[in-house]
Structure formats: structure tokens, C-alpha cells
Amino acid sequence: MVIILKAIMISGRTLGQGASLEAKMSPEFFNATSTCAISESDYNALGISGDENVLVRTEFGEVVLSARKDDGLPPGVIFIPMGPWANAVVGQNTGGCGCPLFKGTEAEVEPTKTRVKDVCELFADLKGLGGEGS
């Protein structure tokens, strides 16, 4: 049985994301931002095993991220650092004020064996890049 968690997704800054902000091709940026923080109880409920990632799905898209526990998060809220992985599931509507809703998207989370895409793969389908981005 696949367990699906319904949660509110928020994105935001972290120290690791910030420190690698201008080194987006680096492994540090990948490690810092392609990750989804989940409350301890939700994490345990999802039954994520050591080699598993999570698939986060919203009405705007889906993305695979590594998962980690965060004791600061309340149940039902997940956090993804600002960056292209988070934005894969953010909607483009600005509500008439120029700014998308980067925090507060309804999401579904489930464990997955799928690998996390690296930054090149994330953009591989755009501009006819075919994965040859860098």
C-alpha cells in the first residue's frame, strides 16, 4: 500500500542554499536544495526507508527530492529550500501582484525509489537541451 501524505508545501531560504546560491552547478547546491523537510511524525508515518526519496506532487507539477526529518516543522507542513526543485511544484499565478505563491501550495507526498534529478536534468526538457545543458 502506498502511503500518501497531504501537506502544505512552503519554500524558503536556508544557510546551505544561501551559501551555494551563486554556485548552482555545484554538489553543495544540489545537496542543499533538492531536499524536502518533513515533520518527524509525518516522516515516520510515510515509512521512508534509508534508500528512498519522496515524490512531491501539486496541481502544478511534481518533483523527486531527498527527504529529511525536521523537528521544527509541524505535522502537515513540508519545507523545500528555495530553488528550481521547489519551483517545479509552485504555480505561476501571481494573484495580480506580480509574486507567485511560493508558500502554501497543497501537496501530496509519497516515498519513491526514483532518483533525484540533478540540476541539468531538471532543465533537460527545455530549450531542446536534451540533458546536454552544461
Added chain:
Amino acid sequence: MMEEDILCPFCGCLCDDIKVEVDEGRIVGVKRACRLGMSKFMGHERIAAPMVRRDGELVETSYEEAYERAAQILKAAKRPLLYGWCSTVCETAKMGILLAEEVGGVIDSTATVCHGPSIIGIEEKGLAGSTLGQVKNRADLIVFWGANPAEAHPRHTLRYSSNSTGMFTPEGRGGRKVIVVDVRRTRTAKNADKFVLIRPGTDYEVIAALRMIVKGKGDLLPDAVAGIAKSDLEEVADMMKAAKFGAVLIGLGLTHSRGRYKNVDGALSLVADLNGFTKFVVLAMRGHYNVAGFGQVCAWETGYPMAVDLSRGAPYFNPGETAACDLLARREADAMMVVAADPASNFPRKTVEAMAEIPVIQVDPFPNPTTFLSDVVIPTAVCGIEAEGTAYRMDGLSLRMKKVVDSVYPTDEEVVENILDRVRRLGDDN
């Protein structure tokens, strides 16, 4: 050699006390900077040379050809979008606005996807603020609302807010109260005297309830608002009214959540209300070191701080219509120039897909996902390290950034000026 009092070109704190050790034209050591600033000073992978896209591939070329291609793209476009401008100095912004006028484009900054809603809130209400030193010297209550300086502005608390010392605040953290309102227990929240955990998207309700309590209408409220016990909110209101000088520091938790600019309007109104009882100020925790500067320059040059449409010769401003994300989402922009920003990473995926469909020019020291989508890539010197110029701190204070080491790259300003020059020449030929 140790260079003193260098400004840090990373976040809106714009710390100006950094010591940088330079040896044979290279930075070999940095003191006083936080992890974010340290990483910036010590350097990252750079774009080696200008590139243009040929047969689907980015290939290295000369600056001359890159400028020419960029000028042709902008000149050919009917609705060019010139975006970014926040990790660069004001001098670049000035040149960019002139270029936008010349090509009849829309110029917008990264502010629209950060504190742009705060600016709209200010248009509704005004902002009762101060310089950060005023908070340092006087504030006995600090409220971080949807802001997490421990991760986004690491030296803020020590230099300017909760842990700083000043004339009327000699005890520093010990003489202050700190309230944090957030949707998760952040590292900042762990240092608070009072933490209020709210559900995502309920900021407006909570602020409105606080305003009612502050104005003596608390008896009209239910026992809980958005899941927060009324007694908790009353405690917060009491702490606010008891302060001699309170400072509300607002972050993207307000601007990026449901309600957006209305959340900020609420926070600004709360602070205005509190001034009927005691002294209160409010400041936005601006992200990039010069995101505030673009807004200042754009306001004095065009009358508006962001999202300015110059296609009709006279500036027109209507965020939601003329902001970068809106233009892309509507597939309206037909070319894009990105200076000192990375929208491919920071815009929603669907918006980025629109970017991928149009010619893109990138001006930046560093490779990033926007590079993938670019047709012209022009590497530049790093402002504040390899180039001097003006930047505005998050509180609107302007400071001069220094050049610490030489660079083989042209400055952002020079690059934009070169493109402008070629656009003008193309105009003459026609």
C-alpha cells in the same frame, strides 16, 4: 594585505565591517563575514568567456559578438523584458533603465518575487520605519514575522537587532524581548522569548486579530483565531504595548503566503496602530544586498520602484500586469535580458517554460540554470569584490561598495552600456 571595512555583497544586511586578506591579487582570507558572505568572497565557479547559442549549443565567442547578438535580440523584440538587477550596483540599474527606455521594454527586478508585495503594501499604507541603527540603539522588543534571519541574514541579530547593543540597549539580548511568528520552529524561533506557531496562510487573520486586541476590541474575538488561542495573542499584544520601542521585522513569510500584499498592509497597519500607544517601527528583511537599491534608482528615474513598462515612452506601472512573472506567464515577453539574477531557478516551473521559448541574454559572473536557457551569455566582474559602486541596505541606507581585487571581466555596468551603445547604432542604421 588586509583590507578593512569592506562591504559584503551578499544579503540585505550589507555588512560594512568585513576584513579581506588579499595576496597577489587574490582573496586568501575573510574575517567577520557569516557563512553566506564568506562563501561569496572566497569565490565560485565562473562563466569563463562570453557564449552564444549556435545550432542549439552554447559556444564561446568574443565580447564584441555577444554584445552585438544581445543588441539584435533586444532590437528585434516587440516586448523585451529586462529583469534582475539586484546582485549588482545601482550604476548598472541606471544603465539598465536607460536601455529599457531605448528598446521600449519592461524593466523589473527580483523584488517582485520577494518583497514586491511589501512595496504594494507600502503603496496602500506607507511604512513607519527607521534605519537599523535605530533598532540597535533603542528597541526593547523585536518581532520577527515570517522572517528567519538565522538562515537568511545571519549577522542581522548581532549587528542590528535582537543581540545588538547600543545607547539605550546596553544589555543587548538580555534587555530585550524577542517574539517570532512563523509556520515552523525555525532557528530564529528557537532564540525567541515567545514563539507563535501559525498555520500557513493565516497571517492576515492573526494580524487582524492582534490589531483588534491592540485597539481594545479584543472582546469581539472568538477564543481562538486561526488555531491560536486568544490568550496567546493577548500576551503578544501586551508585550507590544509594554515595549518602549518595538520593531517588527517582516520576511517572505508574509509576502509569499496567501494574502501576500494584504498581509504586509496588515503588518504596516498594526505598527501604525501601535504608535498610538508606544514607539514602533517596521522593516522589510530584504534579500539580496542591493535589491533595495534597484527600487530606489527605479523610483527616482521612472517614478516607480519595479515592474515598469516603458513601451509607450512614458513609464507605466502595474504589478500583476507588468511584473516579470506575469509577462512570462501570459507568453507576452518575446525576449528577456537577465542581469545579476537567476529566474530559471527562482520562478515557478511554468513561468520558466515560457522563458525557454524566447531568446534570453544573461549577464552574470556565475553559471546557473538561467545559463541553460540563454542564447547569449556575458560574464562579468563580481560587484563589491571586483567592481565598486553603490548599494542600498535593507533599510534604505546607501553605501559605496569597494573593489578589492582586479578582474579580467568587464563590469555589469560596462556590459549594459556596450549593449545600449549597439542598440543605438542599430537604431541609426534603420
Added chain:
Amino acid sequence: MIIEGGIVYDPINGVLGEEMDISIEDGRVVEKAGGGEVIDARGMLVMPGGVDAHAHIAGGKVNTGRIMRPEDGRRGTEPRTKLLRPSTGYTVPNCYAIGYRYARLGYTTAFEAATPILEARHTHEELEEIPIIDKGALTLFGNNWEVLECVRDGDLGKLAAFVAWGLRASRGYGVKVVNPGGGEAWGFGGNVKGIDDPVPSFDVTPREIIRYLMRANEALRLPHSVHLHTNNLGKPGNYETTLETLRAVEDIAATRDRQVLHVTHMQFSAYGGTGWRDFESRASDIADYFNKHNQFTMDMGQLIFGSATTMTADAPLEYGNARLLKAKWSNHDIELEESSGVVPLVYGRKNPINAIQWAIGLELALLTEDPWQMIMTTDHPNGGPFVNYPEVVALLMSRRKREEEMATLHDLASKRTSLPSIEREMDWNDVAIVTRAGPARILGLQEKGHLGVGADGDVSIYEINPEKVDPSRDHEVVKAALARAKYTIKAGEVVARDGEVVAVPQGRTYWVDASVPEADAARVRADLVEKFAKYYSIQLSNYMVQDAYVTRPRVVRAGVI
């Protein structure tokens, strides 16, 4: 360049409507030019270029006004041309519009009225972007901690040294004092209520601050006097504070040939009444006092009906405005130095308070006998935007126009002021004084405000014949002519013709470099090192405005050694 046959008003040189030629070479007025452009000014009014001694045109407050008022930006929009950048705004125009609109009016010099040292870099960034006109900025000192401490310690030498240093640090031109002591009190939400109300934490009074700064200003022999925005400004009954302030400094003498104190936008400081209900004009009390004390000068701060954006370093006043009007409110306190606020508002003809305020500005100008003591301003954009100067001149020149206007106002404008009984109508010589010669003399700009040999080649020519037009009757002709200069000439170059800008040179920025004894300067430096280590949020080495921000300086020397 030769300007031929115009009817020239040049009060400083005693020229009262004489037909004469003006020659300009290398940007200056000369006896006779060797050649160049010839401008036929026969039958036209020729005056020195206009000088605005008090306007808020650059810096943090002005930009705050723009940012919080996109609705104002949309007024006054003009597209770019091959020559011009685009214009926006009415009360808070963008930088280009400021330069273009002054030039169209025949104005060639304007001074920003209030800049804190800490934010002077921003002020200069905007001044640099304003085209055409020459400019300068007055520096705020009235709530600065170093000033308050020098006053408390009675250390005039150190205070003078600090003023000299502050002017250099801000690249400022003169000493501006706004609600002295009140800005510091506002740091904790308070204010001072009069000139003897002590400033919290500093054990000094506004009276002492004003006196000491005036004495320092005179010790430094600065070109301009202290430029004062009084305590209690904007409040009913404040004329008493204003007169008390003036009486408190009667014994101080100027060390240069100029006033010893300039009280700015007096309209806001000449109020009677105990509250808004019995609010009334006390302009005649103020004018009477000035008529007996010629060591003081003032400017009008005339109110213009319609939209305004109030902006001042008097932050508690703005908070009061916002509360009273339920208006948008911005505030900006500046560590160790000042406070400030911005509130947009609309002045209404049928609003009794506004109607009385409108009359007070005119009463002050017309009841003050010596026009050299009373110059024209609207305290742009506090009383209204400077583009309305032709309206103000027309009002000063025509009793008929005043009566026509008063008929459209709330009747308290007639009942609570003496304006209906004032017969005086200014003539062109008066106008040349209150808009050019007077402001230049008050600021101490020796090469401005006149057309004598050696003066700057700044000239305005209006298509109106002073010998044929009766301004009293044909006030609309006067207003129309002044609104669109036939020619505006800046440093010998035609910058506006027929009310359109035709050239966009870059003007110069005045600042004052005053020398002081090294011993005093050293004591100031020691204080500053300590203040920056403990209290400022930036480093001392990053504080001073760098040369890069004043690219075309005009440095005026002063000082005690």
C-alpha cells in the same frame, strides 16, 4: 551670447525695468561679448534665473513619497523624446521632471532643504540625476547626538568643528535645523512642546540647540545662516513659539552681510487659536515683528489647493497629520541624527483650515514690507508643487486675483485672516527679489540672482511686456507667461525655449568646505570614533559622501582659519 533689448529687472544691481543688453561669455555675464548667439528680447521681461532656496527635490524622503504614491506618478506623465528622459509625477516628480520643469519656469537653481548626513549619499545620487539646474543640499543638525552633547557641554569650538565636518561629510551647503530636540524625542515616540522643553536623555532645550548652532554657524562664517523649521510647526497657536524663538536669538549677530537666521515656510508657523475650531491667522504678528527686526528672513511656504505630499524631518508632525487625516503614513528615523515622515494630502478650497492656511502665506508676503526679508516658496511639495510658482506670483501681483480666489474658498479665509483688507500688489522689482535676488542673497550665492558682470549666465526671459501689461488686471497673462519661459538660459546656453526644454546640460552642486582649528577637529574625531564603535550601524570609514557622488562640485570656502 547677447540678449538684446529686453526690459531687465536686476534688483541687486539696482536695475528696475531698464531696456538693456546682457552679454554672456564662458558661462558668465560680461561687459560685452565677443559674439555668439543673439537673442532678441525686445518687449520682453528679462530677469536673472530663478532661485529656489527651499524645496524637497532629492533624497530618501522624496523617494519614499514616490514609492508610496504610484497614484501621483501617474499625474504629469510625459514620454521620452530624442532629447529628454520620461517625466512622471506631480507632487513627487522623477528627477528628470524636476530639472525640466524648473527650466520651463525659468528657474536655474534649487536647493534641497533637508538631508541627514547618514543618508546624504542618496541625496546626491538624486541631485546628480536632476538635469540642467544648479543645486545644493542643506544638512540637518538639530537632533544630532554630537550636536546635543556639544550644546550640553557648552563646547562651541567643538560644535563648530562638528558642523564643518558634517557639512563636508554630507557635501552639504548649510545648517538646517528642524524641530530641534523633537526629532530625538521622537526616537521614543515623544516630542518637545516648546523651546524650553528639555530633550529627553540629553539635558538640553531647543532654545539652547538653536542658539548654539547659530553661534557655530556665525563662528564658521558660513555663506548661509541657520535655516530653521520651528518647534510646534503646523499647530494652532504656534505663532507664539515662533516669536519666542526669534526673541531668544535677537542678541546674536551675523558675521557676514546677510540675515542671522532664516525661518522657513513661515506659513506653517504663523497660526493662532487654541485648536482647530478657533484656528486663525497670526501672520500680521509675525510680519510686524519682521518689519522691526531686519536681521531675520523667511520664506512663504505658500499653500496650493489640490494634491500635496508633505515630507519633513519633523516626524511627530507627520504622525499627527496621518492620524488627523487618516492618511497613508511613512516614517523614517535615522540613528543618532534625525527623524522624518511623509504623508500625502489634498488641500481643499472649502476646507476652512486649508483656506486660512492659503491666506496666511499671502498675508505674510504682503505684510512684510521689505521683500528681501520674505521670499517665495511653496515648500515643495509640502504646500504644493513648485510648478505652481506662477500662480503664487500672480496672487502677489494682483489684488483682483486674490479676491476672485477668495470668493471660491470657505468664508473663514476672509474672516480669520486680514487678507481681504490688504491692498498691496507686488511689482516686477518685488517679484524679481522674492524669486531670484532674495533667495540668492539669503543663501549667500554671490554669482546667482543678479546679472552684473561676473554673475552666472543664468537668465530667464518671459514673453510679457512689463510696460504694457497691468498684472493687477491681467493676472492670467502674468501666470501664463511665467509658466512657460520664452527663453531659459543656463550658464550662457539656451536650455528652454517657448516653454520647451531644448538642451540638457548637467548643473553643478554647491557645498561648503569650512576650516576649523585642528585641536577642535581632533576632539570631534575622537568623539566620532567612539560613536561609530558603539552606536552607528556602519563604519566611520564608509560614512562620508565620496567624491564619486558629486561629479561637478562648486565648493564654497568658509571657516574660522
